[in-house]
Amino acid sequence: MTPTPPPPILSAAAASFSYGSETVVDRVSFAVGAGEFVALVGPNGSGKSTLLRLLLGLLRPESGSTTCFGVDPRQLTERARVGYVPQRSILGLELPATVSEVVATGRLARSGWWRRLKAPDHRAIEHAIESVGLAEQRKRPVRELSGGQQQRVLIARAMAGDPELLILDEPVAGVDVESQKQFRDTLVHAVNAHRATVFLVSHELGAVANDLDRVIVMKRKIVFDGTPAELVASGVDLGVPADALPRWLEGLT
């Protein structure tokens, strides 16, 4: 049904990883093509964060392999091609730093970390801030913003490097409704206007459920890989109690 896929932007081939004797990523294989908008979902403890770290090159698979732009992610030299949005709690927020200052750090992989930022860099930073709707807040300290606004700062930081691939870790966890809507618009803009590939890891997807090209459901292994419509039609059993079902399902039905 789908046309021949272009060479993968992101892939895993029988990748496995264990913490001690507990295998959390079990022979996972998939490939994400250029321009796809993909969500990797699963309940807590399903290994999705570990898989994300394997794909980013922060961890090395015990067996199998992962690639990013066709190479081992740890060997990828053009790091600016990847925009990474970590969980919001990771930011060192006690530091007084403005929205502009934080977003500017996302440009370093593109501009060269040892160089001063030039005019085109500043334009890209401004554009990224505007695209997440924080232009008015650009001089404000990040620590004074709401959780949802801080999340948007991190997305703007990832966008500031003009990435071809945007990877997001639990981007909507605990974020207010206005920020979720803004978040959806930003991602759709990234996919449509910048032709970026988006790979999203989450357990709740309400805001973007209707925009996804593809959903991968993971529970240590991949238990489903297809379109949102196929997921609804297949009635796939996530193997979790009904009250623990990921909230993103609510957005699909």
Place this chain on the structure above:
Amino acid sequence: MIGVISLPYPFEREFMQYALWVGLVVGACAPLIGIFLVQKRQALMGDGLGHIAFAGIAAGLLLEVWPVWTALVAAVAGALAIEWLRNRGRATGDLALALFFYGGIALGVVLISRSSTGGLNVLPYLFGSILTVGPDDVRLVIILGLVIIFSLAIIGRALFASLLDEESARVAGLPVVLANTMLSVLAAITVVAAMRIVGILLIAALMVLPVATGRLVARSFRGTIIISVIVGVVSVIVGLAAARQWALAPGGAIVLTTAAIFSLAIVFGGERSRARLTNRLPTTNH
């Protein structure tokens, strides 16, 4: 080579001008390094490197080499060794430091007990001194200051990015390990530059207290840098003047000035500043 220029009291005399030049460099550089150390929760790194430098001074006195050189070698070697231990994950933060810090001071004490001149020569290094600062110190400290500022101009952006979020910095391919190592080496250089004026026992204060003021008052990283450096430089000028006027130990006078400025910032910094001081982590809910 370093001539006397026309300055008003208390900086009209040659020895005061030497102290002033060293002090200005140190007053600017110590907070610059301190900003990054404080954010990395390594505020006491300056103290520890001072302990290691102390062993170097003792070795210099024993070997009859200029102690500033031996202190520089010891502190930089110690900084590299600490970073190496941290990166190997062999010892957690505190314990890796403890080994070097207490080892350093113990080695210093042992070496001094062997020195024929006894322990008296070490006092100016421990507490800082104006009278013993000479043109050699001025030249070296200015060079060290330029090294620090030039290095930060190159590595500062990557360091800032990795302070905000080390994982993303790694994903972006920024040189996180290099930046951390450079920071430790620059801290060692700062300690040696500062010890002649402020003294080993009080160096860390000049790295931390101006930064504490900057973080309280500023609303941006750039603002934190500017305010911290101004506080550091003003503290040095006021402290040296007070030291001359009332024949005080310069290190003590400088640090008391910094502490006074910090206290004023807490009292007059407004409600928001006070809230910030007591509630440093309003958004960490994980």
